[in-house]
Amino acid sequence: MPVVKGPQVFPRSEYLRRLAAVKAKMAECDIAAVVITDNAHITYLTGSVAHSYDTRGVVILASREEPVFILRWMDVAAAVQETFMERDSIMGYSEEFMGDPGKNGYDAVIDFLLDQGLGRSGIGFELCNLTVDSAEKFKGRLLQARIQDFSKVVSRIRTLKSDLEIVAMREAAAISDAGVLMAAEVMRPGMREADAIAEIVGTLARGANGKPGTWIATPYLCATSRTGNPHTTWSEDTLREDSQVNLEIAGVRHEYHAPICRTYILGKPTDRLLRIHEAQLAGLEAGLNVIRAGAVSGEVASVIHSTTEKHGFKKRSRAGYSIGIDWMENTTSLKLGDTTVLEPNMTFHLHLGSWVEEDFGYVLSESIRVTESGVEVLTKAPRKLFRLG
Amino acid sequence: MPVVKGPQVFPRSEYLRRLAAVKAKMAECDIAAVVITDNAHITYLTGSVAHSYDTRGVVILASREEPVFILRWMDVAAAVQETFMERDSIMGYSEEFMGDPGKNGYDAVIDFLLDQGLGRSGIGFELCNLTVDSAEKFKGRLLQARIQDFSKVVSRIRTLKSDLEIVAMREAAAISDAGVLMAAEVMRPGMREADAIAEIVGTLARGANGKPGTWIATPYLCATSRTGNPHTTWSEDTLREDSQVNLEIAGVRHEYHAPICRTYILGKPTDRLLRIHEAQLAGLEAGLNVIRAGAVSGEVASVIHSTTEKHGFKKRSRAGYSIGIDWMENTTSLKLGDTTVLEPNMTFHLHLGSWVEEDFGYVLSESIRVTESGVEVLTKAPRKLFRLG
Numbered sequence: 001m002p003v004v005k006g007p008q009v010f011p012r013s014e015y016l017r018r019l020a021a022v023k024a025k026m027a028e029c030d031i032a033a034v035v036i037t038d039n040a041h042i043t044y045l046t047g048s049v050a051h052s053y054d055t056r057g058v059v060i061l062a063s064r065e066e067p068v069f070i071l072r073w074m075d076v077a078a079a080v081q082e083t084f085m086e087r088d089s090i091m092g093y094s095e096e097f098m099g100d101p102g103k104n105g106y107d108a109v110i111d112f113l114l115d116q117g118l119g120r121s122g123i124g125f126e127l128c129n130l131t132v133d134s135a136e137k138f139k140g141r142l143l144q145a146r147i148q149d150f151s152k153v154v155s156r157i158r159t160l161k162s163d164l165e166i167v168a169m170r171e172a173a174a175i176s177d178a179g180v181l182m183a184a185e186v187m188r189p190g191m192r193e194a195d196a197i198a199e200i201v202g203t204l205a206r207g208a209n210g211k212p213g214t215w216i217a218t219p220y221l222c223a224t225s226r227t228g229n230p231h232t233t234w235s236e237d238t239l240r241e242d243s244q245v246n247l248e249i250a251g252v253r254h255e256y257h258a259p260i261c262r263t264y265i266l267g268k269p270t271d272r273l274l275r276i277h278e279a280q281l282a283g284l285e286a287g288l289n290v291i292r293a294g295a296v297s298g299e300v301a302s303v304i305h306s307t308t309e310k311h312g313f314k315k316r317s318r319a320g321y322s323i324g325i326d327w328m329e330n331t332t333s334l335k336l337g338d339t340t341v342l343e344p345n346m347t348f349h350l351h352l353g354s355w356v357e358e359d360f361g362y363v364l365s366e367s368i369r370v371t372e373s374g375v376e377v378l379t380k381a382p383r384k385l386f387r388l389g
Numbered sequence: 390m391p392v393v394k395g396p397q398v399f400p401r402s403e404y405l406r407r408l409a410a411v412k413a414k415m416a417e418c419d420i421a422a423v424v425i426t427d428n429a430h431i432t433y434l435t436g437s438v439a440h441s442y443d444t445r446g447v448v449i450l451a452s453r454e455e456p457v458f459i460l461r462w463m464d465v466a467a468a469v470q471e472t473f474m475e476r477d478s479i480m481g482y483s484e485e486f487m488g489d490p491g492k493n494g495y496d497a498v499i500d501f502l503l504d505q506g507l508g509r510s511g512i513g514f515e516l517c518n519l520t521v522d523s524a525e526k527f528k529g530r531l532l533q534a535r536i537q538d539f540s541k542v543v544s545r546i547r548t549l550k551s552d553l554e555i556v557a558m559r560e561a562a563a564i565s566d567a568g569v570l571m572a573a574e575v576m577r578p579g580m581r582e583a584d585a586i587a588e589i590v591g592t593l594a595r596g597a598n599g600k601p602g603t604w605i606a607t608p609y610l611c612a613t614s615r616t617g618n619p620h621t622t623w624s625e626d627t628l629r630e631d632s633q634v635n636l637e638i639a640g641v642r643h644e645y646h647a648p649i650c651r652t653y654i655l656g657k658p659t660d661r662l663l664r665i666h667e668a669q670l671a672g673l674e675a676g677l678n679v680i681r682a683g684a685v686s687g688e689v690a691s692v693i694h695s696t697t698e699k700h701g702f703k704k705r706s707r708a709g710y711s712i713g714i715d716w717m718e719n720t721t722s723l724k725l726g727d728t729t730v731l732e733p734n735m736t737f738h739l740h741l742g743s744w745v746e747e748d749f750g751y752v753l754s755e756s757i758r759v760t761e762s763g764v765e766v767l768t769k770a771p772r773k774l775f776r777l778g
Contacts, residue, residue, distance in 0.1 A: 001746060001748045002747050002748070003614065003617060003747045006624070007625070049621075050620045050621045052620055074618075074620075074705070074706060075619070076747070077615075077617040077618050077744070077747040078615070078618040078620060078621050081615065081621075095707070098706070098707060098722070127520070127521045128520055128521070128522050130521055131516070131517055131518060131520060132516045132520070132521060133517050133540075135521045192601060194594050194602065195594075195595055198591035198594035198595045201587075201590050201591065201594060202587035202590065203587070205583050205584075205587035205590060205623075206583055206584055207583060211625075212583030212584075212625055213583065214583075214622075216590060218440060220440075226392075226466075228466040229464070229466050229470070230463050230464070231439045231440045231441055231463075232438075232440075232467050232471075233438075233440065236396070236601055236603070316462070316463070316484050317463060317484055317487070328442060333487070355466070357390060358469070359390045359392050
């Protein structure tokens with residue numbers, strides 16, 4: 001039997017607002033169609049969250065209210081259930097395209113564009129996300145089209161969240177907090193790191209306040225002697241009497257991520273550990289004090305860097321980055337020299353993490369929202385160095 | 390303090406064997422250096438498993454035994470710990486490259502190639518994985534180089550596993566089996582899908598036989614009314630008295646994945662469910678009977694398709710695909726018409742899954758290894774329709 005729509009996270013008007021912003025840019029550039037291929041952008045513009053490892057595209061037509069989603073036939077049912085669009089906006093391509101070296105789902109996208117009589121029109125592509133092969137396929141089969149790079153268009157629109165998106169991010173942040181507290185509850189000397197991760201990711205799935213996590217983002221658990229690494233997941237080791245654990249996790253609601261970092265010490269903290277905690281805490285609070293609509297990103301970073309440096313720790317990495325669907329947004333960084341002016345409902349992972357030696361680092365961070373007058377800290381777990389018996 | 394090497398999963402000789410295969414191809418094409426950018430290929434050639442969302446590359450030089458790994462400075466410590474290579478084979482690039490629209494880690498890779506005097510040499514790139522921007526950066530800064538596409542070279546080498554890799558895959562398969570059994574133990578009417586996933590992914594982390602999972606691969610849990618979807622993760626729904634659950638998970642050891650699918654019914658199975666189970670079971674067993682070194686991939690698929698069809702269900706999708714690091718290998722498909730001749734130690738996800746209506750599908754699969762005389766089924770969970778109270 002045909003499937004019907006599942007529960008919708010956002011109303012149709014939310015998607016039409018997002019699409020209107022893309023269409024405004026299309027009108028400006030005299031573009032008849034934009035082909036969206038970035039997975040996060042597909043989620044943002046349609047509501048689709050089912051995974052796909054196959055080539056697929058969302059085509060936004062200037063002449064049509066809903067976009068058209070072209071994907072592998074077996075993924076059509078999920079798209080009908082999840083997206084805000086009507087069934088006639090979802091087109092499945094045949095199994096023949098799978099595992100064929102010459103053909104893939106992008107051929108179905110091109111067939112659609114040609115069927116629409118757009119072979120000589122302006123067409124936007126997210127060239128930044130397209131591989132060389134894919135771009136050549138599009139260009140090769142759309143020789144008469146005027147191809148324009150729309151790589152950054154949706155990313156920029158995503159940067160400013162609607163109030164509805166903020167609700168999802170608050171829910172995600174509550175899950176992050178639950179994960180932080182679960183880690184504090186279970187991590188003890190003698191426990192395998194894998195067993196700690198099992199409890200943490202279980203919490204990320206179960207969620208908080210009756211709202212389950214809708215995805216398990218990669219958890220990073222860097223324990224002694226790996227606290228100098230930011231991006232190792234977990235090891236086959238067992239936690240020891242004196243282990244330090246740097247944890248970076250993100251609760252997820254409807255693909256919206258709210259990352260958080262906290263550090264745990266299983267024995268007695270060293271002086272250096274206490275001092276770097278104080279330095280990062282001071283830097284974090286100094287950052288929170290200056291973040292507001294109108295502040296300049298690079299100046300916020302400068303306050304953070306100089307504060308930690310006053311406390312004796314030079315932070316080498318940027319102080320944060322824009323977050324939303326799929327964790328990092330790859331748009332604005334809270335970075336020295338960045339000239340972005342902050343606006344209300346921009347959201348960041350304000351990240352004080354510092355890897356000061358190859359075998360020593362410390363992490364402390366919050367997910368935050370910029371407001372007119374200051375900042376809302378979305379994550380609310382105790383902002384402390386967790387000392388675990 | 391500088392970090393030291395962590396436990397090594399594979400001996401140095403294993404990596405040198407893999408590299409020798411790439412170097413043979415380089416010699417054939419008169420190529421002085423190959424730049425590896427695919428994450429799975431980086432893992433395969435170096436042992437690195439830490440994640441990175443930043444641009445990075447492994448450069449294989451014809452003139453040097455070890456490859457050179459160029460990555461963000463903060464990820465160097467993890468690379469030293471994880472890879473088989475000496476410290477002088479790992480180079481960190483500066484934080485300045487982060488969040489800079491014009492520059493990224495690939496500039497550091499290019500700087501290295503130019504420093505090596507290779508600006509006019511033959512250089513291989515994995516163009517299939519490079520975005521248009523990245524390819525333009527490489528071509529633009531290496532104008533005098535002879536650029537060659539090395540996209541499929543490492544993928545092809547990966548297809549044939551060593552016995553050491555098979556050991557890792559057996560361990561991964563045991564974790565997959567544990568996940569399947571945990572799902573059977575916990576899934577009951579009234580349980581939220583998210584709570585079932587929490588238990589399942591916890592098991593995937595804890596592992597089996599004292600060997601933890603080293604990664605949590607995306608779990609797919611498609612319950613009524615989503616059994617027609619292959620690729621939805623889980624929903625916010627609660628399992629019901631008559632729910633069917635299609636589960637696809639993969640245990641992971643050192644990035645080697647061993648996927649498995651099983652189907653569960655919480656109430657009384659319908660006749661249709663019993664019949665499709667019998668059809669897929671017959672197809673699976675027919676496939677296992679004909680797989681052996683020397684068999685042709687498309688002919689194996691043909692036997693499977695005709696068997697399920699005899700049992701009244703036409704399978705639309707391919708019957709499997711090559712597996713290893715990072716789940717799917719994107720090389721050989723067990724697909725009608727495929728002319729690949731199977732060789733010993735090729736590994737496949739033999740996948741009978743069928744999505745016959747938008748609201749109804751069934752899944753049954755095994756991870757397998759091709760042997761001289763037949764097949765080793767790596768996953769060993771009961772090959773049945775699980776009936777849960």
